[in-house]
Amino acid sequence: MLDIKNIYKTFNAGTVNEKTALNGVSLHLNEGDFVTVIGGNGAGKSTLLNAVAGTWLVDEGSITIGGVDVTHLPEHKRAKYIGRVFQDPMMGTAATMQIEENLALAFRRGKPRTLRTGINKAEREQYREMLKILDLGLEDRMTSKVGLLSGGQRQALTLLMASLVKPKLLLLDEHTAALDPKTAAKVLDATEKIVTRDNLTTLMITHNMRDAIMHGNRLIMMYEGRVALDISGEAKKNLTVEDLLARFGQATGSTEADDKMLLA
Amino acid sequence: MTNLANFIGALPGAISQGLIWGIMAIGVYITYRILDIADLTVDGSFCTGGVAFVVLFSGGMNLWLALALAFLVGTLTGFATGLLHTLCGIPAILAGILTQLGLWSVNLAIMSMKANVSINVIDKASLNRLLVSLRFVQDVAKGERPVWQHPIFVVGLFTIVIIAVLYWFFGTELGCSLRATGSNPNMARAQGINTDFNKVLGLMISNGLVAVSGALLAQYQSYGDINMGRGAIVIGLAAVIIGEVVFSRIFHNFGLKLLAVSFGSIIYYVVIQAVLSFTEINSNYLKLISAGIVALFLSVPYWKDKYFSKPVKRGGTQNA
Numbered sequence: 275m276l277d278i279k280n281i282y283k284t285f286n287a288g289t290v291n292e293k294t295a296l297n298g299v300s301l302h303l304n305e306g307d308f309v310t311v312i313g314g315n316g317a318g319k320s321t322l323l324n325a326v327a328g329t330w331l332v333d334e335g336s337i338t339i340g341g342v343d344v345t346h347l348p349e350h351k352r353a354k355y356i357g358r359v360f361q362d363p364m365m366g367t368a369a370t371m372q373i374e375e376n377l378a379l380a381f382r383r384g385k386p387r388t389l390r391t392g393i394n395k396a397e398r399e400q401y402r403e404m405l406k407i408l409d410l411g412l413e414d415r416m417t418s419k420v421g422l423l424s425g426g427q428r429q430a431l432t433l434l435m436a437s438l439v440k441p442k443l444l445l446l447d448e449h450t451a452a453l454d455p456k457t458a459a460k461v462l463d464a465t466e467k468i469v470t471r472d473n474l475t476t477l478m479i480t481h482n483m484r485d486a487i488m489h490g491n492r493l494i495m496m497y498e499g500r501v502a503l504d505i506s507g508e509a510k511k512n513l514t515v516e517d518l519l520a521r522f523g524q525a526t527g528s529t530e531a532d533d534k535m536l537l538a
Numbered sequence: 539m540t541n542l543a544n545f546i547g548a549l550p551g552a553i554s555q556g557l558i559w560g561i562m563a564i565g566v567y568i569t570y571r572i573l574d575i576a577d578l579t580v581d582g583s584f585c586t587g588g589v590a591f592v593v594l595f596s597g598g599m600n601l602w603l604a605l606a607l608a609f610l611v612g613t614l615t616g617f618a619t620g621l622l623h624t625l626c627g628i629p630a631i632l633a634g635i636l637t638q639l640g641l642w643s644v645n646l647a648i649m650s651m652k653a654n655v656s657i658n659v660i661d662k663a664s665l666n667r668l669l670v671s672l673r674f675v676q677d678v679a680k681g682e683r684p685v686w687q688h689p690i691f692v693v694g695l696f697t698i699v700i701i702a703v704l705y706w707f708f709g710t711e712l713g714c715s716l717r718a719t720g721s722n723p724n725m726a727r728a729q730g731i732n733t734d735f736n737k738v739l740g741l742m743i744s745n746g747l748v749a750v751s752g753a754l755l756a757q758y759q760s761y762g763d764i765n766m767g768r769g770a771i772v773i774g775l776a777a778v779i780i781g782e783v784v785f786s787r788i789f790h791n792f793g794l795k796l797l798a799v800s801f802g803s804i805i806y807y808v809v810i811q812a813v814l815s816f817t818e819i820n821s822n823y824l825k826l827i828s829a830g831i832v833a834l835f836l837s838v839p840y841w842k843d844k845y846f847s848k849p850v851k852r853g854g855t856q857n858a
Contacts, residue, residue: 327728353730366728368721371714379718382711383730389707392714435729 275475276303276443281325281335295321296332297499303475310486311479313496319479322496323445326477328352340442354384357436359429359449366432369421373412373431376420377401380435404434408464426457430464437468444469446478462489483515497526545815551675552811554689556804557697558670558754559773563803564700564796565747566774572708573720573740578634580748580774582641583615584767587749588756589648592655601669605753612749613742615641620738645764654763670758689758696754697800700747705793716740769825772832777803779835
C-alpha cells in the first residue's frame with residue numbers, strides 16, 4: 275500500500291545548521307499493516323511522516339501510495355490518499371468553524387470543492403451517528419465551534435475526520451503526546467477501534483514503547499534518519515521493552531535508546 | 539443650534555458615504571477576518587475601481603457594464619497580490635504594498651496621466667444615467683426626485699444583494715474551504731484543500747468588491763482622483779472593528795456579521811460628520827483621528843487579554 279524507496283532529506287543544506295533528517299529510508303507497508311514508529315528525538319520519525327504527507331518534497335527517492343507515485347505531488351493533492359492526525363491538537367481542526375463544518379470539510383477530502391452547498395441535512399445525521407461512536411457527547415454540540423473543545427476532544431474529532439473518507443494510509447504523528455494519560459488512553463482506544471474496523475494501513479509515531487509494542491502488527495525503530503529495527507509478526511507479539519532496548523543496542527551500537535526512551 | 543442643524547442636514551450624505559465605503563469594508567472583512575491576511579492592496583484597488591469606472595462611463599459605456607468591468611479590474615489587482623504572495627512567497631502585507639505602489643502608476647495611466655477625471659453632472663441627461671450621486675441626496679431633499687432614488691436606498695439595496703451572494707458563497711463547498719484556509723491552513727491542506735488557490739481567490743473577490751465600492755464613490759462624488767483610496771484600509775478596518783464591537787453580542791449569523799461591517803462603516807462616517815459639525819477642527823486632521831481610533835480599537839482586545847482576563851479553569855478531563 276505504501277512504498278518508500280531510498281528517500282533522503284537534508285534541511286538547511288550548505289549552512290552550519292545542515293541536518294540530514296532522512297538518510298536513505300526504505301519502507302514497504304502491506305495493505306492493513308499497522309506500523310508503530312519509535313525513536314529518539316531527531317531520529318527522523320516526524321520527518322518520515324511529513325515526507326509521506328508531502329509537507330515538502332524529498333531530495334531523493336520515491337514514494338508510492340496504493341500504486342500512485344506521489345513523490346512530486348503537493349500536500350493537498352496527496353491528501354486524497356492520506357488521513358492525518360497531528361501531535362498538536364490545534365493543528366488538525368479549524369477552531370473558528372463548527373464541529374459539523376469540520377466534518378463536512380473532511381468528508382470532501384480528495385474531491386473538487388464546488389459551488390454546491392457545503393453541508394447538507396443527510397450528512398448531518400450521518401455525522402451525528404459517527405460522533406456517538408466517540409462517546410464524548412459531541413453529537414449534541416454539532417454547531418459548537420471546535421475552538422471550544424478540549425485537546426482530547428479535538429484529537430478524537432481529528433481522528434474521526436481522518437477516517438471519514440477511508441484513506442489508503444493513516445498517519446498518526448504522536449497524536450496522544452499532548453494529552454493527559456487518561457485522555458491519551460481514550461484516544462488511543464478510539465484509534466485502535468477505527469483502524470481495526472476499517473482495516474486501515476497505518477503509520478503511528480509514539481514516544482511510548484509500551485504503546486508501540488501493544489498496538490499494531492509491526493514495529494520500526496528509527497535512528498539517525500534510517501530504519502534501525504523492523505520487527506513484525508510473532509516476534510513483535512512477544513516483544514518486551516527490555517528486548518527492544520537490547521536489540522536496538524545491537525543494531526546501532528548505541529545506548530541512546532536506554533537514555534532517551536526508557537523514561538518515555 | 540446651527541451646529542446641530544448642520545449635522546442633521548449632513549446626515550443623509552454621511553450615511554450614504556458610509557454605505558458606499560461599507561462595501562469596501564466587507565471586502566476588507568473577507569481578507570482580514572476570513573482569510574487572516576492584512577491586504578493593503580485596497581488603497582490602490584479602490585482608486586482603480588473608481589477611475590476605471592469614470593473613464594469607461596464618461597466614454598459612453600453602459601453604467602452596469604462599467605461597474606462590472608470595475609469589479610473585474612479589482613479582481614485583477616487581487617490576483618496580482620495573490621500571485622506575489624503565493625507563487626513568489628512574499629509576505630502578504632508586503633505583497634499588498636507592492637501592488638498598491640504599482641497601481642499608483644496604473645491608475646494614472648487609466649486617467650491618461652491626469653490626476654483626476656470627472657463625470658459631467660451639469661448635463662441633466664448625463665446625470666440621470668447615474669445610479670447614485672451626491673446631487674440625488676439634494677434633489678430628494680428638495681422633492682425633485684422620488685425617494686427611492688436616494689443613495690441610501692440604492693446603495694443599501696446593493697449592499698444587501700452583495701451580502702446575500704457572499705452568504706450563499708461562503709456556505710458552499712468552495713466557500714467553506716476558503717474559511718478553513720483562513721482558520722487553519724495546515725488542516726485545510728491535510729483535507730486536500732489548495733490553500734494557495736483559495737488565498738488568491740479570496741484576494742480577488744475582496745478587491746473586486748473594493749473596486750466596486752470605489753466605482754460607486756466616484757459616481758457619488760462625480761469624479762475620481764489619484765488620492766481617493768488613500769487610507770482606505772484604515773477605514774475598512776475601522777468599519778470591521780466598530781461593527782464587531784457594537785454588534786458582536788447580537789449578530790452571530792455570518793450574513794448579519796457582514797451587515798455589522800456595513801453598519802460599522804455608517805457609524806464611522808456619522809461620527810466623522812459629528813466631529814466636523816460640532817468642532818472647529820481642520821478636516822485635514824481627520825486621517826490622524828482615524829488612525830488613532832483604529833489603533834485604539836485594535837489594541838483593546840490585546841490589553842483586555844493581557845491585563846484584564848480572569849483566570850479560567852481550562853480543560854476538564856471528565857469530558858475529554
